[in-house]
Amino acid sequence: MRRALGGLLLAGVLGGCSVDFQGWAGMKDQPKGLPFRENAFFADGRTMREPPPDTVPRSRRGVSRRFLTGREAPDAGYVEELPLALTRELVEGGQGSYDIYCAACHGVLGDGVSPVARNMGLREPPSLVDLPEYEDGYVYAVISEGYGLMPGYAEKLTPTQRWAVVAYMRALRESQRARLEDVPAEARARLLQEGVP
Numbered sequence: 001m002r003r004a005l006g007g008l009l010l011a012g013v014l015g016g017c018s019v020d021f022q023g024w025a026g027m028k029d030q031p032k033g034l035p036f037r038e039n040a041f042f043a044d045g046r047t048m049r050e051p052p053p054d055t056v057p058r059s060r061r062g063v064s065r066r067f068l069t070g071r072e073a074p075d076a077g078y079v080e081e082l083p084l085a086l087t088r089e090l091v092e093g094g095q096g097s098y099d100i101y102c103a104a105c106h107g108v109l110g111d112g113v114s115p116v117a118r119n120m121g122l123r124e125p126p127s128l129v130d131l132p133e134y135e136d137g138y139v140y141a142v143i144s145e146g147y148g149l150m151p152g153y154a155e156k157l158t159p160t161q162r163w164a165v166v167a168y169m170r171a172l173r174e175s176q177r178a179r180l181e182d183v184p185a186e187a188r189a190r191l192l193q194e195g196v197p
Ligand code: HEC
Pocket: 098, 101, 102, 103, 104, 105, 106, 116, 123, 124, 125, 126, 128, 131, 139, 142, 143, 147, 148, 149, 150, 151, 153, 165
């Protein structure tokens, strides 16, 4: 009796399973529009629809093209200077992102010295503190779109975070070329007391 009951229960469970499974297969194979497939329902024969003219993505409302691309216009030059206020908070945020996403290759100091750099056979990540004087928008575009063997970071960093990395790179660069005379007088005395490396 017990065994019979067990068998009945098992059959019930398996039966349930197979019904479920068929249901899923049915859903999977039903007629539906996939993004890049043809679609006879629409006049243009495509499944993907065009957004109505002048549609503005909500995430980009109020943000200019130069802020998003680092370029003055599609075929024009790069934005010369950071298009947002340079604050300590911005630079520190940039340092956070730099240390996570860039330092592994370009080195914590930006000098191109890192275990990854030593082992990258095809092309070593260059020192970022010795690059020629680029516009801020150029560096922003490299971070967004990538450069040669380097991947872009648009999916990992928001536009503001990318500009923050640009700001931090400037700070890194300055930190390694600053002379004692560049330091404000009051801080200079402190540095001399503590000893300048
Ligand atoms: C996987 C390693 C790697 C990571 C991570 C990486 N880079 Fe690079 N980067 C490279 C390499 C390699 C090059 C040189 C590419 C080439 O010449 O093909 C390069 C080139 C550059 C250049 C020079 C462009 C020029 O005109 O010479 C800049 C600026 C730069 N990277 C910034 C960054 C920043 C900022 C980050 C972080 C958001 C970053 N990189 C993350 C490997 C990396």
